[in-house]
Amino acid sequence: MTEAAHLGRRPAAPDQTTGRVLVVEDEPGIAGFVRRGLLFEGFTVEVATDGRTGLDAIRDNPPDIVVLDLMLPGLNGIELTRRVRAAERAERRVPLPILMLTARDAVPDRVTGLNAGADDYLVKPFAFDELLARIRALLRRLPPAADAARIGERLFFADLTLDLGSRTAARGERTIQLTTREFDLLALLLRHPNQVLPRSLLMDRIWGEDFFGDSNVLEVFVANLRRSLEAGGEPRLIQTVRGVGYVVRAAG
Numbered sequence: 001m002t003e004a005a006h007l008g009r010r011p012a013a014p015d016q017t018t019g020r021v022l023v024v025e026d027e028p029g030i031a032g033f034v035r036r037g038l039l040f041e042g043f044t045v046e047v048a049t050d051g052r053t054g055l056d057a058i059r060d061n062p063p064d065i066v067v068l069d070l071m072l073p074g075l076n077g078i079e080l081t082r083r084v085r086a087a088e089r090a091e092r093r094v095p096l097p098i099l100m101l102t103a104r105d106a107v108p109d110r111v112t113g114l115n116a117g118a119d120d121y122l123v124k125p126f127a128f129d130e131l132l133a134r135i136r137a138l139l140r141r142l143p144p145a146a147d148a149a150r151i152g153e154r155l156f157f158a159d160l161t162l163d164l165g166s167r168t169a170a171r172g173e174r175t176i177q178l179t180t181r182e183f184d185l186l187a188l189l190l191r192h193p194n195q196v197l198p199r200s201l202l203m204d205r206i207w208g209e210d211f212f213g214d215s216n217v218l219e220v221f222v223a224n225l226r227r228s229l230e231a232g233g234e235p236r237l238i239q240t241v242r243g244v245g246y247v248v249r250a251a252g
């Protein structure tokens with residue numbers, strides 16, 4: 001390569017994350033808009049136009065991420081998410097990142113979606129760049145399969161173990177399946193045991209500066225995390241510090 005050509009070359013884009021995306025959306029206009037945009041960005045895209053077809057596609061040929069409309073004919077997005085998460089728990093698989101698309105102002109729907117196990121949501125109508133940013137953020141959190149350096153790296157607190165390589169959690173002998181963001185949130189708290197982490201810091205680190213959704217999203221995630229972490233009757237480890245944030249420490 002000549003020096004001129006070298007100098008003229010554009011620097012590598014800061015984020016080249018791509019992958020296989022399954023779009024489950026019954027509105028052809030939105031499905032087409034999302035599909036075209038993602039193809040242009042180098043993603044492989046499959047579209048399912050109803051919930052059952054989407055669920056079949058996830059089972060037959062799991063994508064790297066699902067963009068899932070909430071309101072779908074047949075099986076809706078909430079039910080689909082529940083089934084996917086239940087299967088993952090039963091088979092002890094790494095959870096598939098799910099980005100849910102919801103109608104504007106349907107706040108209860110969003111919380112229900114996150115409760116069902118979605119990792120994030122986007123309110124319609126949305127800008128394509130916003131969708132792309134959310135997809136890339138979720139894909140960057142996938143377990144680094146080829147990253148041998150992280151295999152075996154673990155965080156411990158009391159009877160809780162977090163394996164950063166396999167992205168699995170355990171309390172004692174009990175293995176716990178967590179969604180992508182639940183895992184990230186727990187890892188962040190565990191890196192700072194006995195230290196109160198402010199809500200704003202947690203929101204910023206887990207959802208990014210571009211997050212402008214409901215502030216109760218954090219509460220929903222903490223509640224889900226606690227439910228998973230305490231399902232075997234174990235004592236609470238994530239404590240609320242009212243008006244400030246959360247801390248991992250032994251109760252009492």
Ligand code: CA
Binds near residue numbers: 069
């Ligand atoms: Ca729909």
